[in-house]
Amino acid sequence: MASGNGGSAEYAIDVQGLGVRYNLRLTRKTTLRQSLATIVRRGEGERTFWALQDVTFRLVQGESLAVIGPNGAGKSTLLQALAGIILPSAGGLEVRGKVSGLLQLGAGFDQELTGRENIMLAGAFLGIDHRETERLAPGVIDFADIGQFIDAPLKTYSSGMRARLGFAIATSVDPDILLIDEVLATGDQVFRVKSKARVLELARAAKAIVLVTHDMTWVTEFCNRAMLIEAGHVVAEGEPEEIVxxxxxxxxxxxxxxxxxxxxxxxxxxxxxxxxxxxxxxxxAL
Known part of the structure; x- marks a missing residue:
């Protein structure tokens, strides 16, 4: 995926000194004179924001890592880097194996297409050939359990229904590495129990899993490692109970x-x- 690091063949994920930087342009109303002055003073009106800095960790097959922290800490940015959606600005990472990511509700879905059509679209996006996607589709539909809505446009779905379909797709492709970002908090209790069982099944099959969540029960009951991120920095990493x-x-x-x-x-x-x-x-009153 990104830059490799020597001697990392035993690891599913090897992240060394990872940094992700955004250049933010400050917008403001300006006069023509101010605009010309900005051209002369190149770089003015811009600032740099580090979403992640010096993040280092390794994950082997069979490990489940929970990434926790306050909103805006950089947790989702880390998953996007692992998924190859964004590139590192510093350091490097190597991800070995087939990656399936459920990073946000409806990610990669076409709102105008039906659920069934979106399954086929997702298969193509994940690099699965049409025949294999057709083979997997009945299992996806059964697990999502959204009834006749499977043939309705996605724009008619509730957020919970989109989450169910997305989770069913992401976990149906037998990934080596599964990336999950908070979506398990969505949906009814029955589906949450079902989704937890599916993730545990993947973990027992020696898959590497990275889970971003605010649900500390998930962290302590399901994950065997945890990492706390605050303001883009890893503050602590270790046993889930201690990190929580x-x-x-x-x-x-x-x-x-x-x-x-x-x-x-x-x-x-x-x-x-x-x-x-x-x-x-x-x-x-007085």
């Missing part, structure tokens, strides 16, 4: 910090109102 504990401690500390900042801001507003002789917002 660290994550919960960090989340609570963040919540308390934000509450203190909000209280300080409210206090500042009240002090300013008092200095102006006005009553603070929400104060009752």
């Amino acid at each position: 504990r660290i994550h919960q401690e960090h989340s609570e500390a963040s919540r308390l910090r934000k509450a203190a900042e909000a209280a300080a801001l409210l206090g500042t507003d009240a002090a300013a109102a008092a200095a102006l002789g006005a009553r603070p917002p929400g104060a009752g």
Whole structure:
């Protein structure tokens, strides 16, 4: 996939010093003079954002790695890099084997096509020949269990139905490596139990699995390794129970910090109102 690293043949995934950088252009209304000045000062109006920095880990077949962390930490970016959707800006990664990714609801689907037609489309996208996709289709349809909607346009599906179909497709192709991004939180309880059983089946078949989730039950009951990412950096990696504990401690500390900042801001507003002789917002009548 991306740049290789020597001696990694035993690993399903080998990530060394991975960094992903985005160049963000700051948009603003400008006059003609300001626009000309920007051309002269090349690079002004742009800034660099590192979604991931110095991420290093290895995964062997049969391991299930949970990637957890707050929103915006870089978890989904990591999966996209592993899937080959985005390229590393620094470091390198090597992924060995057939990869199947369920990275977001409806990813790669055509909303105008039926569910059945989208199965065939997904097969082509995954590099499966038409005859093999036709062979797999009945099993996909049975597992998704969306009834007559299989012949309805995807735009009529609920998010749960799209998730069921996407999961059924992604796990039907016998992947060596399965990438899952939070989609297992969608759908009814029966399907969640069914999807968990399917993933466990893949794990027992010595597949390598990387799972991004906010469901700590999944982390502790299903995964044998966990990684905590915050602000694009790996903060901790190890036993799932320990990493979940660290994550919960960090989340609570963040919540308390934000509450203190909000209280300080409210206090500042009240002090300013008092200095102006006005009553603070929400104060009752005398």
